[in-house]
Amino acid sequence: MEVTSIQDGIIIDHVPAGTALKVLDYLSINPASTKLALIMNTDSHRYGTKDIIKIEDPDTAIDLDVLGLVARSATVDVIHGGRIVDKMTPTLPERVVNVITCVNPRCVTTTEPGIDQVFYLDRTDGEAYRCRYCDEEAEF
Amino acid sequence: MHSHTPAEQSMVGMSVITLDDLSVANITTLLNKARYIDTHRREVAHTCDGRVLATLFYEPSTRTRLSFETAMLRLGGQVIGFAGAQLASVTKGESISDTLKTVSNYVDVVAIRHPKEGAALVAAEAASVPVINAGDGGHMHPTQTLADLATLQSRFGRVNDLTIGLCGDLTFGRTVHSLIETLCRFGNVRFILISPKELRTPQYVLNRINATPSCSYEEVSDLTSVIGDLDALYMTRVQKERFFNEDDYLRLRDTYILDEAKLALAKPDMAVLHPLPRVNEIAKDVDNDPRAAYFEQVKNGMLMRMALESSVLGDTLPGFDAFENKEVAA
Ligand SMILES: [Zn+2]
Numbered sequence: 001m002e003v004t005s006i007q008d009g010i011i012i013d014h015v016p017a018g019t020a021l022k023v024l025d026y027l028s029i030n031p032a033s034t035k036l037a038l039i040m041n042t043d044s045h046r047y048g049t050k051d052i053i054k055i056e057d058p059d060t061a062i063d064l065d066v067l068g069l070v071a072r073s074a075t076v077d078v079i080h081g082g083r084i085v086d087k088m089t090p091t092l093p094e095r096v097v098n099v100i101t102c103v104n105p106r107c108v109t110t111t112e113p114g115i116d117q118v119f120y121l122d123r124t125d126g127e128a129y130r131c132r133y134c135d136e137e138a139e140f
Numbered sequence: 141m142h143s144h145t146p147a148e149q150s151m152v153g154m155s156v157i158t159l160d161d162l163s164v165a166n167i168t169t170l171l172n173k174a175r176y177i178d179t180h181r182r183e184v185a186h187t188c189d190g191r192v193l194a195t196l197f198y199e200p201s202t203r204t205r206l207s208f209e210t211a212m213l214r215l216g217g218q219v220i221g222f223a224g225a226q227l228a229s230v231t232k233g234e235s236i237s238d239t240l241k242t243v244s245n246y247v248d249v250v251a252i253r254h255p256k257e258g259a260a261l262v263a264a265e266a267a268s269v270p271v272i273n274a275g276d277g278g279h280m281h282p283t284q285t286l287a288d289l290a291t292l293q294s295r296f297g298r299v300n301d302l303t304i305g306l307c308g309d310l311t312f313g314r315t316v317h318s319l320i321e322t323l324c325r326f327g328n329v330r331f332i333l334i335s336p337k338e339l340r341t342p343q344y345v346l347n348r349i350n351a352t353p354s355c356s357y358e359e360v361s362d363l364t365s366v367i368g369d370l371d372a373l374y375m376t377r378v379q380k381e382r383f384f385n386e387d388d389y390l391r392l393r394d395t396y397i398l399d400e401a402k403l404a405l406a407k408p409d410m411a412v413l414h415p416l417p418r419v420n421e422i423a424k425d426v427d428n429d430p431r432a433a434y435f436e437q438v439k440n441g442m443l444m445r446m447a448l449e450s451s452v453l454g455d456t457l458p459g460f461d462a463f464e465n466k467e468v469a470a
Contacts, residue, residue, distance in 0.1 A: 106277050108258040113235050115262065125347050133258025134279055 006037075008058035011077040012067070013050070017041050019071060020051035022140070026070045026099065027062060029055065047073065065093040069100065069129065070140050094121050096129065104136035144456070145169070152454035155264035155271040159282045159322050167322070170286060171293045172467070173447035174440065176460050178294075181214070183459045187450050188217035194247040195221035196239070196263075197274070198254040203416070204274050204283075207438070208251040211445035215455070220247065237266035244268040249453055252276075270452040272445075278314055283448065284415055285318040287441030291433050292372060294440060295411040300328040303369055307334040308376035308396050308421060310341040315415045316376055317345050324352040331357040332366050336392045339382060363395065364402055372411045373398070375421050375434075399423035403431065413437055 015023055020038050024031055031038075037054040044050035058080070067074055068090035078086035096119045102109045109115050109131065118132040129138035144152070147165035156162060162170070177184050193212040195205050200223055209219045222230045231239050236254070240263045243250060252263045253274040260273035260280070275281040292299045300323065306316050310333055320341075323329045331349060333341050340359060349357045360366055367373065378396050383389040398412065403426060414422055414434040426432050450457060 104257065106255075106257050108236070108254070108256040108262050108276075111256055112237065112259075112262050114237070124351075125344055131258070133261055134277075136257075 005082065006054050006056045006079050007082050009054070009056045009079055010060045010062060011055075011079060012053040012062070012071075013075045013077065014044065014046065015051040015053060015071050015074050017044075017047070017049035017051055020053050023051075023067070023071050023074070024053065026066050026140075029060070034060075062088075064088060064090045065096070066099055068092045069096060069138075072127075092121055092127060095119070100129065100138045100140070102131040102134065102136060103139050104131065104134050107131060107134040107136060109133055144454075148451065148456075151451040153270055154452050155260075155267070156282055156448065156452065157260045157264055157271070157273045157276075158280045159285055159318065162282075164325050167286070167289065170444060170447040170451065171290055171299070172464060173451065173457060173460060174290050174443035175294065176457060176463050177443050177446050178439075180457075180459060180463075184215060184446070184450075184457050186216040187455050187457050188212060188215035188453060191215075191217035191249070191453055191455070192247040193217055193219050193221075193449065194243050194250045195219060195223070195274070196243065196250060196252045196254075197221065197223035198227060198252070198259070200224035201253050201275060203438075204253060205251075207283075207442045208272070208274060208445055208449075211442050211449055212249075214442075215446055215450055217248075217449075236262045240266040240271070241268075249449055272448060272452070278312075281314065281318065283441060283445055284315050285322055286444040286448065287437050288315070288319050288374070288413060288415070289322065290440035290444050291411065291413055291437045294436065295409075295433055296371065299323065300326045302328075302371040303330040303332065305332040305334055305363075305366060305370040305373045306341075306376070307363055307373060307398075308378050309339045309382060310335040310376070311339045312379075312382065313376045316374065317342070319374065320345055321348050324348055324355050327352060327354040329355050331355065332370060333357055333359045334361070334363050334366060334396075335359075336361060336378075336395070338388070338392075339378065361395075363398070364405060367402055367406045367410075370406065370410055372413060372433075373406070375412065375414045375418075377419055377421050393420075397421055397423060398426055400425045400429065403429060406431065 035056040039052040041049050076088040077084045098117050101117050119129040119138050122128045122130045147169040197205050212219050244267045249270050251272045251274045252260050255277050257277040257279035260276045264271040289299050349355050380389050410431050411433040412431050
């Protein structure tokens with residue numbers, strides 16, 4: 001599949017197949033008002049299939065913490081003048097505030113007003129994000 | 141003059157929401173204090189003179205509330221609070237945070253019970269005094285586990301180097317999971333997990349045992365075949381609503397009832413524990429057997445709450461220092 005390469009902006013590669021729109025949503029990038037190309041469910045040597053997001057905008061800033069949450073396998077290429085000038089990988093933040101919402105109906109965050117949605121990285125059994133209050137695993 | 145040990149000092153002012161808030165050294169100190177309190181009731185009767193405990197029970201749990209309240213009264217303190225029916229008029233729909241900010245002005249320590257998971261943490265973050273979790277939904281109930289540990293301690297003089305059977309509903313029983321996780325922190329425990337295949341121990345709990353080199357487990361479905369190996373047997377309720385059909389429930393129910401016939405196969409000093417209330421999983425005839433430890437567990441729960449309340453308040457138990465030093469020397 002041929003997709004025009006970009007001049008100044010960002011390429012997010014190795015996004016889990018089928019999740020590109022969700023990733024944009026978490027990154028607060030509005031596909032309705034951003035010049036971008038999405039390649040979805042394309043072949044990947046490493047993962048079988050993957051999505052790629054190409055954003056033509058030199059001012060695009062990616063929150064690597066948030067990217068780590070929803071697409072920890074992703075890689076980020078910063079493009080300037082049509083060339084890759086920087087490569088970044090997402091980080092796994094220890095703590096995430098008000099990005100994910102707890103899905104456990106029995107959780108105190110569903111009833112207590114004015115409370116932050118706080119998740120922590122639990123490494124005891126793999127790497128999972130859990131609600132700080134009820135310890136339920138986050139769903140993305 | 142009394143000086144706090146590091147394990148004591150670190151508990152002063154602390155909120156206890158999960159047992160992870162307490163180190164193994166903290167828990168060991170609490171076990172020693174509970175043992176001291178039991179034999180020195182008169183000496184400790186004024187430990188918390190002038191202190192006030194609030195029991196904020198957003199759902200009824202009379203047993204737990206009485207235990208927290210009696211613990212404070214026996215230390216010389218006073219108690220205020222609300223439970224169940226009085227709730228609406230007291231909180232008027234107020235947030236947990238606001239209620240705790242208010243109550244913090246009145247009291248020195250709070251015990252909170254709430255149906256929502258994580259409610260005790262919300263309370264602790266808002267309060268300016270220590271908060272003890274008396275149960276937050278199906279999430280945590282740390283003082284129940286402390287009572288279980290104190291019962292093992294009083295029966296065996298230790299909480300490890302034991303073969304412990306856990307029997308019944310091992311899927312949904314939070315007290316079982318909490319006990320296993322805490323015993324893993326002490327190490328050297330062999331777990332025998334006895335349940336129908338429908339109610340086996342969740343994988344994350346098994347992983348916790350696997351991650352502890354000195355601990356091991358075995359999963360079985362027949363109590364009688366393993367009861368002779370056990371130092372302690374922790375019984376839980378097999379609830380009807382966990383089963384898809386009545387036949388399965390009736391078939392399995394009797395397998396997981398402890399009676400004198402099964403107890404005849406057990407060691408003469410095995411301890412039988414149960415978080416109570418029981419329904420029918422322990423036959424009445426077991427109550428008179430010296431191996432029945434479940435009513436002692438209730439007493440141990442109160443003793444551990446006395447130890448915990450005085451510890452987070454920083455109130456020292458008169459004579460405990462000398463007692464502990466004597467123990468170390470002996
Ligand atoms: Zn939650």
